[in-house]
Amino acid sequence: MLREPSPQQxxxxxxxxxxxxxxxxxxxxxxxxxxxxxxxxxxxxxYCTDNGRPPVEPVQLFKIMLLGYLFGIKSERQIIKDIExxxxxxxxLRMGLTEKVIDASTLSQNRIRRFNGTDVFERIFxxxxxxxxxxGLVGGKTLFTDSTHLKANANKRKFTNKLKPVSTSxxxxxxxxxxxxxxxAAGKKPLKDKGYCEIKRNKxxxxxxxxxxxxxDEKPKGFFYLDHRTVDNDYNIIVDTHITPGNVHDSQxxxxxxxxxxxxxxxxxxxxxxxxGYFTAPVCFNLEQRNIQGVFGYRRPxxxxxxxxxxxxxxxxxxxxxxxxxxxxxxxxxxSREGYREYHSDPKVCxxxxxxxxxxxxxxxxxxxxxxxxxxxxxxxxxxxxxxxGKYLYKRRCETVERSFADAKQHHxxxxxxxxxxxxxxxxxxxxxxxxxxxxxxxTLSNIPQIMAI
Numbered sequence: 001m002l003r004e005p006s007p008q009q010x011x012x013x014x015x016x017x018x019x020x021x022x023x024x025x026x027x028x029x030x031x032x033x034x035x036x037x038x039x040x041x042x043x044x045x046x047y048c049t050d051n052g053r054p055p056v057e058p059v060q061l062f063k064i065m066l067l068g069y070l071f072g073i074k075s076e077r078q079i080i081k082d083i084e085x086x087x088x089x090x091x092x093l094r095m096g097l098t099e100k101v102i103d104a105s106t107l108s109q110n111r112i113r114r115f116n117g118t119d120v121f122e123r124i125f126x127x128x129x130x131x132x133x134x135x136g137l138v139g140g141k142t143l144f145t146d147s148t149h150l151k152a153n154a155n156k157r158k159f160t161n162k163l164k165p166v167s168t169s170x171x172x173x174x175x176x177x178x179x180x181x182x183x184x185a186a187g188k189k190p191l192k193d194k195g196y197c198e199i200k201r202n203k204x205x206x207x208x209x210x211x212x213x214x215x216x217d218e219k220p221k222g223f224f225y226l227d228h229r230t231v232d233n234d235y236n237i238i239v240d241t242h243i244t245p246g247n248v249h250d251s252q253x254x255x256x257x258x259x260x261x262x263x264x265x266x267x268x269x270x271x272x273x274x275x276x277g278y279f280t281a282p283v284c285f286n287l288e289q290r291n292i293q294g295v296f297g298y299r300r301p302x303x304x305x306x307x308x309x310x311x312x313x314x315x316x317x318x319x320x321x322x323x324x325x326x327x328x329x330x331x332x333x334x335x336s337r338e339g340y341r342e343y344h345s346d347p348k349v350c351x352x353x354x355x356x357x358x359x360x361x362x363x364x365x366x367x368x369x370x371x372x373x374x375x376x377x378x379x380x381x382x383x384x385x386x387x388x389x390g391k392y393l394y395k396r397r398c399e400t401v402e403r404s405f406a407d408a409k410q411h412h413x414x415x416x417x418x419x420x421x422x423x424x425x426x427x428x429x430x431x432x433x434x435x436x437x438x439x440x441x442x443x444t445l446s447n448i449p450q451i452m453a454i
Contacts, residue, residue, distance in 0.1 A: 017097060020087040026070070027092035029442035035131060036063060042123050046114055056102055060093050061110060062124065064102075067092070069435035074413045077104040117423070125241070125430040126264060128437050132237045133265060135445060140267035142233035142393065143258075144401040145274050147250050148409070149224040150417045150425065152211035156222035159203045159213070166198040170252045171282035175339040178373045182335045191337050202247075210422040212245025225417055225425050228253055229433070230261060231401045235444055238404060238433040239265060243426040250277040255286045271295060273397050281339070284377035294381050295393045307358035313369055317376075322369045326353055330369055340370040408432055 021028060036059050043058045067089055068079045083089045083101050090097065115121070132138050169175065180190055203213040203223075211223040224246030231238050240261050242253055254274070261267060269292055274283075276297035287294040301309060313322045313330070322330040322343045328350070330343040345367040350356055360367045372378070384390045408414035412432045417425045 017087060017091050021091045022088070025088050026439065026442065027088050029446045030070075030438055031092060033135075033442050033445045034128070034438050038127050039124060042127070043115075043120055046118065046120070056106060056110070060095075061102075061107070063093055064107060065111070065431060066435055066438070069412055069431045070439060072411050072413045074416075074418060076107050080104045080107065111427075115427075121427045121430040125434045125437075128434045128441075129237065129239055129265060132235075132437060132441055135441065137235040137441060137444060138232045138237050138239065138265070138267070139234040140232060140265070140269060142271040142273065142396075143230050143239065143261070143267075143269045144233065144397050145228065145230040145254065145257075145272065145278070146397065146401045146405065147226045147228045147277075148405045148414075149214060149219065149226055149246055150414065151220075152205065152208050152223040152225055152246070152417050152425075153420050154205040154207035154211055154223040156213075158206045159223075160206060161201045162204045163199050164202045164204075166200055169282070170256065171286070174282060174285070175373075179335055179337065179339050182341065182373050186332065186335065188334060194337075208417075208420040210245065210420075210425075211417075212247030214246035225422070226250075227405075227414070227429050228257060229401060229404060230257065231404050233396060233400060236400050236404055236440060237437055239267070241429040241433040243422055243429050245422070250275070251280045251283050254278055254283055258290075258292075271393055273393050273400075275397070276300075279378070279381070281372035281374035281378050284381045285374040288377050288380070293384060295390050296381055296385055297394065297397075298385070306360060308355060310369060315371070324359070324367065326355060328353075330367065333368075335373065336370075339373050341373060343369040343371065404436065408436060412436060 039059045039062050043062075047055060047058070064079060064083065067073070067083070068076065073079050073082060080101055080103070083093065083095075087097070090099070095101070129138070133140075183190060205211050205213075205223045208223065211225055213222070214224040214226075215221050226244050226246055226248060228240075228242040228244065228250065229238060230240040240257050242257050244253060258269075258272070262269070271293050272287065273295045274297070276299040278294075279296040279299045284294060284296075301311065308325060312325050315322050320332055324330065324345065328345055330345045333342045333344040335341050347365040350360070350367060351365045353359065356365065362368075385394065405414070412435055414432050418428050419425060
């Protein structure tokens with residue numbers, strides 16, 4: 001029989017907040033396995049102890065921020081609205097059903113004024129990683145690194161062309177030292193200092209000058225940031241996240257970030273899996289210096305109009321020479337400032353070669369092959385890539401760091417930079433990575449008893 005609905009909203013019911021939160025809700029697992037009390041000690045120096053109004057409890061304040069990253073809520077105003085009606089969020093924040101939620105401006109002004117310019121977000125991220133290490137979720141033996149782009153909060157059509165000095169390579173000191181030693185061994189004079197810095201025109205955003213204009217193959221063009229992320233092989237815990245402008249090459253910050261991970265968490269990696277963009281001679285050389293075996297993706301050689309390419313020339317390591325398909329020997333000539341050894345052919349022989357047009361377009365009929373002074377490290381890394389272990393480790397990239405980025409973009413709002421300025425985008429990266437680590441820890445630790453039982 002059809003009846004009129006009774007006014008249920010006016011009935012008095014005796015319930016506790018704990019009864020209203022599902023037993024398997026993510027916030028319950030977070031509350032059980034993640035210790036948030038360390039936040040109070042990390043930020044106490046940013047509060048005045050004997051003056052001013054009582055502040056919002058700092059642990060609760062950061063938990064509100066983390067809720068936004070955990071559930072992909074990109075608006076701070078929307079976070080506050082959701083907390084007002086979501087009993088699970090209130091339970092997680094230790095708030096009563098009738099307790100008033102803070103204003104959205106309180107959340108944003110604390111972030112902008114109190115925490116701006118500090119390293120508190122980095123320290124919170126580091127502490128979450130350390131908790132993961134204590135739970136045994138970080139092995140530290142194999143690390144995977146890659147980068148992804150975040151669209152900057154800037155219009156790609158609003159920019160100015162500015163003259164800026166060309167940034168030197170992060171490995172310039174090592175390259176210069178290797179070039180000097182190589183030229184000395186070959187009896188060449190040392191290169192003179194140029195005495196000037198090369199300057200080029202760059203696109204600079206009028207909205208966010210810290211971002212970089214990215215124009216990579218098969219990537220969108222515009223102003224972006226790059227998140228260089230490193231994850232551990234065991235449980236996909238993120239151990240480092242580093243923001244650079246979108247026009248910075250992947251290989252430039254890599255070794256410095258690897259050293260930072262080792263020093264910060266006392267990890268001793270034996271293998272690292274990285275994409276072909278990192279497959280440069282300096283990176284391979286530095287990994288060998290640290291007794292770390294790199295597993296790189298295949299890097300396609302640069303395209304040239306010549307049908308006969310460098311791969312068709314055989315290198316003799318003992319004689320330090322190249323041999324062309326017509327059996328002519330190319331001998332060492334000099335070492336360039338950029339760190340490349342040049343091997344030249346004899347133009348008198350080349351001029352009568354039947355494959356000259358397919359080999360070089362040089363008017364002098366001379367073929368030049370270059371080889372980096374650190375190329376031996378590249379060759380050894382390439383050999384390991386073809387081993388069964390190398391192939392297995394490289395396949396793990398799609399299950400670790402690539403999956404981490406996919407999860408960040410799909411569920412944690414990591415497609416776009418929420419703020420402007422490198423420091424603010426770095427804060428976003430730390431909070432997103434911390435949220436992902438917390439989620440991974442809570443889900444994994446809650447399933448361990450079931451795994452052990454099986």
